[in-house]
Amino acid sequence: MSRVAGKQILGRRDKQEDSFVLKFQDQADPGSDVLMVVADGMGGHVGGEIASQVVCDSFADYFVRRATEHRTKNRLQAAAEFANKCLGSRIAEERELKGMGCTLVGVLKVENRLSWVSIGDSPAYLHRAGRLWRINADHSLYAELLEGVRAGKLTQEEADxxxxxxxxxxxxxxTEIPLVDLNSIDLQPGDCVILATDGVETLSLQELQHQIERSANAAADAVAANILAAVEAKGKPRQDNTTVLVYKHTAFGQPGLLEPTGMNMSGRRFSAAIVPxxxxxxxxxxxxxxxxxxxxNRKEVPPLPTEPAIAPTAAASEDTARNRPIERVGGGGGSVGIEDEPLGRREITDGSSQGESADPQPSVAAEGLPQANPDESTTNSLRPRRRSGSGVFSLPQILPPAAKSGQPQADEGEQGQDAERAVPEQDAGVSGECPGSLFSAETCTPEQA
Known part of the structure; x- marks a missing residue:
């Protein structure tokens, strides 16, 4: 049993100026999308039949194949504007068609929602539970006359x-479209939608309702045939062309979301079962x-390196080894380098001339700098410096040579003065890397360290 059908009659006219288009995703699927378009060429205008055909074809073509709008109403309005533009282009190409025009009703059924765009006076009706009423706007002067009837300015007979x-x-x-009706309504099982041209108004609303109800159990094409037969039975002189499209909503349908749709409605509503x-x-x-x-992005925290212990020289006395500072080599994770900027002429003196029994530590002398007294401790000797990042850090002082038997030691005052000038030892875990950084190994500035 068909759910959608369209039929038309010529009436008492010489040519057919009505056109219609039906597009449905699947005739056998009660839940598939359905697009219905009807247009009525304006009587008395040159090329009315051409205008209605151009509008129906271009409207359906844009809606099904060209449209990019996801919302149904936006797509309907865009399709109507496209059809109007195509009509204007045809008039510009063929000057003899100047003045032609038509009405338009474009309706889309998606799931249980009926949406439409309407321009002109072609009616759209909804029959539900024993009632029939017009759902789209009437853009004819007759609608304004009825407003006057309701306001008491004229009678119904005068308006008719x-x-x-x-x-x-x-x-x-x-050209520019003065009025556009864009609306929608929810459908229920058993609803019957009728789209028509104004020739159907030969029947009163009650007569039209009677034809629908007498065909309640019939297919959509049977309903359309019965309505047109009733119009012809009236025998009205100069009966206008009449077109009737019927859609019977028999069940709550849902288009297949995983199957391609002829309407390409990517913005259709999803069912409640799909949303979760x-x-x-x-x-x-x-x-x-x-x-x-x-x-x-997770990285392992590097373990803190241990500080290597440096054993004292075999010839160093126990007191000297206990009191002198320990030089740290390669502490932390960074390397220690001696600053290589020129310090003048350097001389390396070997401590073996002093009669040391063990290998002595070398001392450094430079021109233009204060020299250490041979009888004093070498704690005031020149300190090398190191670079780390963009800053320069002083290293701990060079190990002093072992005390010579019978040689006088520096007094406590001199040792205290040297202790104040010495750079405190850094943490074994501090290096050229930023402290506490777990995600990068970039070298930081001395202020950051």
């Missing part, structure tokens, strides 16, 4: 016979991404 009652306030002419699956899948995917990102 007014000579300008069929004049249009809005239509597609290839979408949110659940999104949450799982997001959690997996976060875990992966954490695993990729």
């Amino acid at each position: 016979v007014h000579p300008k009652r069929h004049a249009l306030r809005s239509a597609l002419l290839g 699956l979408i949110f659940g899948g999104s949450a799982i995917a997001l959690g997996a991404v976060l875990v992966l990102a954490y695993a990729l």
Whole structure:
């Protein structure tokens, strides 16, 4: 049994100026998308039949194949504007068609929602539970006359016979569209939607309702045939062309979300059963991404290096080894380098001339600098400096040579003065890297360290 059908009659006219288009995703699927378009060429205008055909074809073509709008109403309005533009282009190409135009009703059924765009006076009806009413706006002068009837300015009989009652306030002419009706309504099982041209108004609303109800159990094409037969039975002189499209909403349908749709409605509503699956899948995917990102960015904390112990020389006395500072070589994670800037002519003196039994530590003498007294401790000798990053750090003082038997030692005052000038030992874990950095090994400045 067909759910969608369209039929038309010529009436008492010489040519057919009505056109219609039906597009459905699947005739056998009660839940598939359905697009219904009907247009009525304006009577008395040159090329009315051309105008209605151009508008129907271009409207359906844009809606199904060209449109990029995801919202149904936006797509309907864009399709109407595209059809009007195509009409204007055809008039510009063929000057003899100047003045042609038509009405338009474009309706889309998606799931249980009916949406439409309407321009002109072609009616759209909804029959539900024993009631029939018009759902789209009437852009003819007759609608304004009815406003006058409700306001008490004229009678119903005067409005029905007014000579300008069929004049249009809005239509597609290839120029700016004055009035557009854009709306939607929810459908229920058993609803019957009727789209038609104004020739159907030969029947009163009650007569039209009767034809729908007498065909309640019939297919959509049977309903359309019964309505047109009733119009012809009236025998009205100069009966206008009449077109009737019927859609019977028999069940709550949902288009297949995983199957391609002829309407390409990427913005259609999802069913309630699909929504939890979408949110659940999104949450799982997001959690997996976060875990992966954490695993990729996590790094091991490097262990702190231990400071190597330096044994005293065999010839050093126990007191001297206990009191002198210990030079640290390669402490922390960085390397220690001697600053290589010129210090003048250098001389290396060997401590063996002093009669040391063990290998003595060398002392340094430079021109233009104060020389250490041979009888004094070498704690005031020149200190090398090291670079770390962009700053320069002083190293601990050079180990003094072992005390010679019977040689006088520096007194406590001199040792205290040297202790104040010495650089305190750094932590074994401090190097050229930024302290506490777990995610980068970039060298930091002395202020950062």
